[in-house]
Amino acid sequence: MKKLKYKIEKISRKEIKDNKLLKQSIFDGNIFIFKKSSLCLELINLTNKFFYMHFGISTEDFIKNENLKIFEENKLIEFQDKIKRSKSLLALFCKLLREFKFNVNETLTDKITFRYSPNVKKEPLGNLKPAKAHRDTWASNVFNQINWWIPLHEVEESSSIFIVPEYFDKKISNNSKAWSFKNYKKIQNYPSTPFTEFKFKKNQVKHFKLKKGEVLCFSGNHIHGSVLGIKKRINLETRTVCNNDEKIFNIPKNVDSETTVKKINWFSPIRK
Ligand SMILES: [Fe+2]
Structure with a gap:
């Protein structure tokens, strides 16, 4: 069997001895699944509480029943805004990063x-x-970006996001030259990110089985996407960058992004 060029590694927070090694490994293209932790469960539970308060149903019941209709688009957008504004969720995420x-x-x-x-x-x-x-770097031009993907329930490989590790440092045709953030904000159904139409080989596309409380963490330079699965899913996600990454680490190189502006203003200090 061909050895994977990039590792997909499951680790517990206790196994993280040195953040520098971990971050360099992420910037080198390795993918991490952080094992279930009580802090991550706390983050999920708080989101569940907000969900129940907003929709009057638990996330568990919502996920169990594929036919349940509780989402009016406006109500969902209202909820998404609430999550974005929540200081307590941000504080918990900050604690998780410290772990x-x-x-x-x-x-x-x-x-x-x-x-x-x-x-x-x-x-x-x-x-x-x-x-x-897509790579997030096609939109942001921020090559030290780290992505965090936190499902609110167990997900099977058939229902998770996907990553194509093989293409981490391989050029691929994409529409980053034409895509604009302004248009995304202005035009309905405009894609949220530049993308590629390339058809990847099935065995190169990696999916992930994750337990509730586990966190998927990978470089924003990885090709990834959020195709729909056999089952519905709900998740939290965000991305981080650190001030001095470019000086301290070998961060991913631009192989195929044709955007010119660095969107560092999308990020703000986690601690104000
Ligand atoms: Fe993305």
Whole structure:
């Protein structure tokens, strides 16, 4: 069997001895699944509480029943805004980063986002429609970006996001030259990110089985996407960058992004 060029490693916070090694490994293209922790469960439970208060149903019941209709698009967008504005969720995420030994005083973060992805048979709703294969760096031009993906329930490989590690440092055709953030904000159904239409080989596309309380963490330079799965899913996600990454680490190189502006203003200090 061909050895994977990039590792997909499951680790517990106790195994993280040195944040520098961890971060360099992420910037080298390795993918981490942080094992279930009580802090991550706390973050999930708080989101669940907000969900119950907003929709009058638990996330558990919502996920169990594929046919349940509780989402009016406006109500979902309202909820997504609430999550983005929540200081207590941000504080918990900050604590979680500290468990992974991140220096939170130097860390900037994008907003924490709640994403709803229905099963393949249903129409997506709300902010953040499923994204085709892309690198986040095609939009942001920020090459030291780290992505965090936190499902609110157990997900099977058939219903998770996907990453194509093989293409971490391989050029691929994409529409980053034409895509504009302004248009995304202005035009309905404009894609949330530049993307590629390239058809990847099935065995190169990695999916992830994750337990509730586990966190998927990977470089924003990885090709990834959020296609719909067999089952619906709900998750939190965000991305972080640290001030001095470019000086301290070998960060991913630009192989195929044709955007010129660095969108560092998408990120703000996690500790104000
Ligand atoms: Fe993305």
